[in-house]
Amino acid sequence: MIKQNLHTHSTYCDGKDRIEEMVQTAIEKGFTVLGFSGHGPCLVDEVAMKESDLPNYIKDILEAKEKYKDQIQIFLGIEEDISQRIPSKEPYDFVIGSKHFMFIKNQVKNVDYSKEMAQEIVELYDGDFLKYAKDYYEDLKNIANYPEVDIVGHLDLLMKFNEDESFLSFTDPTYLSYAKDCIDVLIKAGKIFEVNTGAISRGYRTKPYPHQTLLAYIQEKGGKILLNSDCHNRVNLDCYYKESMELIKQCGFKTMMTLTTEGFKEVPIDRFTV
Ligand SMILES: [Zn+2]
Ligand SMILES: [Zn+2]
Structure with a gap:
């Protein structure tokens, strides 16, 4: 059985745990791939x-990979x-490609930061969330031309502060047309989508990215997925995994992607455990 997370942060950026602490927790929680x-x-x-952080980041991971190789498969991404x-x-x-920032009217705004900042972004788009969404997905499409990227990170991150749909309905037809257009381009380029539970562990959302409507669309169009926790704190390494697997199955997926020493492989969904 496979238990996998390919989206893990550490003290080298905004995560709370050192590389080795994260590996030990992954082993305790029964992960086979980290x-x-x-x-x-x-x-x-x-x-x-x-x-200047990269040499040590890489070294720590490669050391942990060797040290724990009999207990877990570790990958450097x-x-x-x-x-x-x-x-x-x-x-x-492997590489995750993500869009975290909007560059608008000579300003840089973090999509991921706060509801207030999300509001500021919308204001820079003349109060029109759909204009924001159009620009966001247009830019995200560029990942199709980035050969280094394997996985598209948190596809609809712009909806992070929209749990109550105060910005927009998740099923707004115009919004969905922008998102689906982007998904089509990324599927054609062979990119993998992650089902990302990171905003749940941090209390912003009750469901993973991407929204169920988009996840079902990815399935319908033959897109490939995997499940990630975007972990910034080791206690949340498998946060909402069980529920997300149910959602993934409900959307009709029969397979998911796993990373192996020979690269990404498509595996029947019943080989995954949570
Ligand atoms: Zn991210
Ligand atoms: Zn992340």
């Missing part, structure tokens, strides 16, 4: 790793912000 994905260097992101791509896929086993 991938680290520290925030890659990004000028506009103060919590991202610096270039990185979460690159699409505004600042990593210079080369080497030495990473």
Whole structure:
């Protein structure tokens, strides 16, 4: 059986735990595959790793990989912000491509930060959330042309502070057309989508990204997925995994992707445990 998380932060960026602590918790929780994905260097992101952090980040992970190789498979990855791509896929086993920032009217705003900041972004789009969504998904499509990216991070992150739908209905037809258009382009490019439970553990949302409507669309269009916890605190390493697996099955998925030493493989869903 496979229990996997490929979206893991540590004290090298905005996570609470050291690499080895995270590995030990993963083993305790029965994980068989753990991938680290520290925030890659990004000028506009103060919590991202610096270039000078990378040698130690890589060293710690490779040491843990060797030390715990009989108990768990560890992979070296990185979460690159699409505004600042990593210079080369080497030495990473996998790359998550994510959009965390909006660049609008000479301002930089963090999509992930707070409801207040989400409101500020909407105001920069003349109070029109749909304009915001259009720009967000247009930019996210660029990942299709980024060969280094394997996994699209938290697809609909812009809805993080919209649990109560105060910005927009999750099923607004215009909104869905933008998101689906982006999904089509990313599926065609062979990108994997993550079902990401990170906002649940931090109390912002009660359901994972992407919204069920979009997840069902990904399934309908033959898109590939995997389940990640976007872990910033080891107690949440498998937060909402059980419920998310139910959701994934409800959406009709029969397989999920797993990372192996030979790369990503598609595996029947009943081989995964939570
Ligand atoms: Zn992210
Ligand atoms: Zn992350």
